[in-house]
Amino acid sequence: MEITRLSRRLFSTASVLRNAAETNRKVKTGVLMINMGGPEKLDQVHDYLLGIMTDRDMIQLPVQSKLGPWIAKRRTPEVQKKYSEIGGGSPILKWTNRQGELMCKKLNEVSKETGPHKHYVAFRYVTPFIDDAIEAMKKDGVEHVVAFSQYPQYSCATSGSSFNAIFDYAAKNKGIAESMKWSVIDRWSTNPLLAKVFADRIRTELNQIPEDVRHDTIILFSAHSLPLKAVQRGDPYPSEVGSTVQMVMNELNHCNPFNLVWQSKVGPLPWLGPFTDEALEAYVKKGKKNFILVPIAFVNEHIETLHELDIEYCHDLGKKLGVQNLRRAAAPNDHPLFIDALTDLVQQRLKSTAPGVSPKFLTRCPHCVNARCGQTKKWFAELCGARI
Numbered sequence: 001m002e003i004t005r006l007s008r009r010l011f012s013t014a015s016v017l018r019n020a021a022e023t024n025r026k027v028k029t030g031v032l033m034i035n036m037g038g039p040e041k042l043d044q045v046h047d048y049l050l051g052i053m054t055d056r057d058m059i060q061l062p063v064q065s066k067l068g069p070w071i072a073k074r075r076t077p078e079v080q081k082k083y084s085e086i087g088g089g090s091p092i093l094k095w096t097n098r099q100g101e102l103m104c105k106k107l108n109e110v111s112k113e114t115g116p117h118k119h120y121v122a123f124r125y126v127t128p129f130i131d132d133a134i135e136a137m138k139k140d141g142v143e144h145v146v147a148f149s150q151y152p153q154y155s156c157a158t159s160g161s162s163f164n165a166i167f168d169y170a171a172k173n174k175g176i177a178e179s180m181k182w183s184v185i186d187r188w189s190t191n192p193l194l195a196k197v198f199a200d201r202i203r204t205e206l207n208q209i210p211e212d213v214r215h216d217t218i219i220l221f222s223a224h225s226l227p228l229k230a231v232q233r234g235d236p237y238p239s240e241v242g243s244t245v246q247m248v249m250n251e252l253n254h255c256n257p258f259n260l261v262w263q264s265k266v267g268p269l270p271w272l273g274p275f276t277d278e279a280l281e282a283y284v285k286k287g288k289k290n291f292i293l294v295p296i297a298f299v300n301e302h303i304e305t306l307h308e309l310d311i312e313y314c315h316d317l318g319k320k321l322g323v324q325n326l327r328r329a330a331a332p333n334d335h336p337l338f339i340d341a342l343t344d345l346v347q348q349r350l351k352s353t354a355p356g357v358s359p360k361f362l363t364r365c366p367h368c369v370n371a372r373c374g375q376t377k378k379w380f381a382e383l384c385g386a387r388i
C-alpha cells in the first residue's frame with residue numbers, strides 16, 4: 001500500500017517537473033495565424049472599419065485619406081447594431097485561438113522535432129495586430145515562423161494586405177523579423193481535408209431536409225465578393241474559391257445541384273456576382289424552394305455568416321421569398337478534421353525542403369500597380385531563400 005502511494009507521488013512529481021520544463025522551453029516553431037480579425041466589443045467597431053477603409057490593399061477610394069475615415073464614421077452605428085444582434089462582438093478571435101491551440105497540441109505530438117509549437121494570432125484591423133504577434137514571437141525566442149494565412153483562397157485584398165503589412169513592420173523595425181527563419185503557407189484552397197470538412201458540414205444540413213425534397217436542394221456556395229476592378233487586375237481569389245467548390249462537390253459525389261454565389265458587396269462600384277440574395281430570389285422565381293448556404297471562404301463564424309447569412313438571408317429573406325428550406329452549413333470552426341487539416345499543412349511545410357515560399361506567391365497579378373506588392377514579394381523571397 002505504502003509503495004503504491006510512494007510511486008504515485010513520485011509519478012506526480014515527475015509529471016509536474018516535466019510540465020514545468022515544457023513551459024520553460026523556448027518556442028521552436030511559431031505559427032502566425034493571419035486573418036483580418038473582427039471587433040470583439042462594440043467600441044472597437046469604429047477603429048476596425050477605419051482600418052479597412054484606409055487600407056488601399058483592401059479597398060481603393062478616391063481621396064481615401066478623407067473619404068475612408070468619413071465612411072468608417074458614418075457606417076459605425078449600423079455595423080455596431082449588427083454586432084449587437086449577434087451577441088455584441090465577433091467570435092473570430094475565440095475561434096482562431098481554439099484552432100491554434102488544438103493545432104499546436106497536435107503538432108507537438110506528431111512533429112516533436114520541430115516543437116514546442118505555439119500559435120500567434122495576427123489580425124489586420126483589430127488587436128492582436130500583426131506587429132504585436134511578431135514581437136511576441138521574438139520575445140518567446142521563436143526560431144522558425146510559419147506565416148499561415150487563414151484565408152484558404154488567396155486574394156490580394158485580404159491575404160496580400162496582411163503580407164504587405166508584415167513587410168511594412170519589417171521595414172520599420174529592421175532585423176526583428178529577419179532574426180527568425182520564415183516559411184509561408186499562402187493558400188490551400190484544394191486541401192483535401194478542408195474539402196472533407198465542408199462536405200461533412202453540408203451532409204449534416206442535407207440530412208435535416210425532408211427526404212422527398214432533399215435531392216432537389218440547391219447547394220449555394222457563398223463567398224465574400226470583391227470589386228470587378230480587382231478581378232480584372234488578375235486577383236486569383238475567384239478561381240481559387242471555384243477550386244474549393246469543385247473539391248467539395250467531388251467529395252460529395254455531386255449529389256446535388258450547386259452554384260457559386262457572392263456576398264457582402266459594399267459601395268456603388270461593380271463587384272463580382274451573382275450575389276447570394278439575388279441568386280436565391282432568382283431560383284425561387286424558377287420554382288426552387290430548398291437551399292443550403294455554404295460559407296466556402298470563411299474558416300470560422302463571423303459577422304458575414306452569423307448576420308448576413310443567418311439573419312438577413314436564412315431568416316428575413318427566406319420568409320419574404322416563402323422558401324421551404326433554407327439552411328446554412330456551419331463554418332469549419334473546431335471540426336476535428338479541420339484541426340487535422342491545419343496541422344497537416346504546417347507539418348508538411350516544416351518538413352519540406354523547398355524554399356519557404358511558393359513561386360505563385362512571389363508572382364504579382366498581371367495588372368498589379370501597387371509597388372508595395374513588389375517590395376513585399378522581394379523581401380519574402382530573400383527571407384525564405386527563394387528566387388524571384
Ligand code: FES
Nearest residue numbers: 156364365368373
Ligand atoms: Fe495582386 Fe499586387 S494586386 S500582386
